[in-house]
Amino acid sequence: MTEPTYTVSFWLRKILVPIDGSENSFRALDLAIDFAMRYGSQISVIHVCEECNEQAIKEKVEKRVNGRVDYEFKIIKYSSKESSISNEILRFLSENSYDAVILGARGLSINSDINIGSIALSISVNAPTTVILVR
Template sequence: MDVLVPIDGTEGSFRALTFAAEFARNFDATLHVVHFSDEATPATDEILERAREVLESADIESNPELSTDMQLEFRPAERVGENILELVEENDYDHVIMSHRGSGTIERAILGSAAQTIVRAEAVPVTIVP
């Protein structure tokens, strides 16, 4: 089973990654970890390094990737959700494990939610980690 784990650097995304590592061990799954950004920066390097540390401590072999193939628009979370769905389709992932920030109604209305975009698409099973 191939599992996609998008991370964004928040504590929630690292909780999701930790959960995904346990999931991978229990179900003999392969994790594919990705961080989306419009460009590589020292902050993106830190996010990927922290993800490597989580995976190494869980004894999971996976190399987190940075995807810069996107343009941030007015609704960046929705665009990230669309990018995740594109990856799912291109790579035939079996499952997505990700976090949800728990944003309020107004913030979701303005910014959208990557997790909501994935769930509503009904393209792949999704586990949302709070």
């Protein structure tokens, strides 16, 4: 029997988790929390919005994390006339160094027949790092 390796811990040192309030985004946060607990990953949670209810989303994140790990939380405000949610996430990724992005495959879209949302698709195609989609 061979000794376990911790190669995964090097792949997932810094993880970005975009949250939109959907259940899939919180499942993505759960996965990031698990990686942090197992491998010591650092988690950054971002919420990109035009008109934000900062306190409500922060409370939901805190409730989900429940003190299990340390994390950084950031609100990114944008104007839909000048940018998009996916552009803001990609900009944040390019300005910061992350080993992985973990996000929900579908956000708050109404059509449940869609397997992957437009934001998740854009991030997975354009991100300069590993992307994990959670369903």
